[in-house]
Amino acid sequence: NYGWTVASTASKGMWELGEPQGTAYQSLDANPDDDVAGDYGADCYVTGNAGGTAGDDDLDNGSTTLRSPLFNLTTYSNPYISFYTWFFNDGGQGTTPNDSFTVYLSNGFDTVPVLVINKDSAQSEWRYHQFRVEDYLFKAINMRLLVTAVDVNPGHLVEVAFDKFMVVDSPSLNTSVSDFRNELQVKTY
Numbered sequence: 001n002y003g004w005t006v007a008s009t010a011s012k013g014m015w016e017l018g019e020p021q022g023t024a025y026q027s028l029d030a031n032p033d034d035d036v037a038g039d040y041g042a043d044c045y046v047t048g049n050a051g052g053t054a055g056d057d058d059l060d061n062g063s064t065t066l067r068s069p070l071f072n073l074t075t076y077s078n079p080y081i082s083f084y085t086w087f088f089n090d091g092g093q094g095t096t097p098n099d100s101f102t103v104y105l106s107n108g109f110d111t112v113p114v115l116v117i118n119k120d121s122a123q124s125e126w127r128y129h130q131f132r133v134e135d136y137l138f139k140a141i142n143m144r145l146l147v148t149a150v151d152v153n154p155g156h157l158v159e160v161a162f163d164k165f166m167v168v169d170s171p172s173l174n175t176s177v178s179d180f181r182n183e184l185q186v187k188t189y
Helices: 177-183
Strands: 005-008 015-018 023-025 028-031 044-047 062-067 080-090 100-106 111-117 127-132 144-151 157-168
Touching: 005 015, 015 062, 028 080, 028 157, 080 100, 080 111, 111 127, 144 157
Parallel strands: none
Antiparallel strands: 005 062, 015 044, 023 028, 044 157, 062 144, 080 127, 080 157, 100 111, 100 144
């Protein structure tokens, strides 16, 4: 934990750091049971982590935002940001799930979405994302990532997780050029 903070309007299921406690809903994994393989330790950020059934500690009645500490990218020549996400949205009160998960990048002057995930997204799995910072904003000394999950009325089951955040000065070598092109847009799954 390097100083990430949480702000929430939700009644429960706010972001918390810990080893994820898996839950399931109708044979689908709602909350992950493990963090992403290959990073330090066993913790990640999850929205509610009490375990039990899928509805016991999922995000309810509002939003929760995870804010990174400020980071300076002015010394980077070509910075890329990468991270993994988990998203689950199902169940609820008989209507189509309508909740979302958005990742924003801020440079202290502007804040823009770099990833939007909704009910049409692949669910119940860790997904890798990477983008080039200067495709969205100019580099600054006060960069910040904001990760926001929202449960809107009528309520549904919403579980989100975030892990393995990295800033590098060049793209990952294990991603093809075509993967980069797809990642360099505001993505809605």
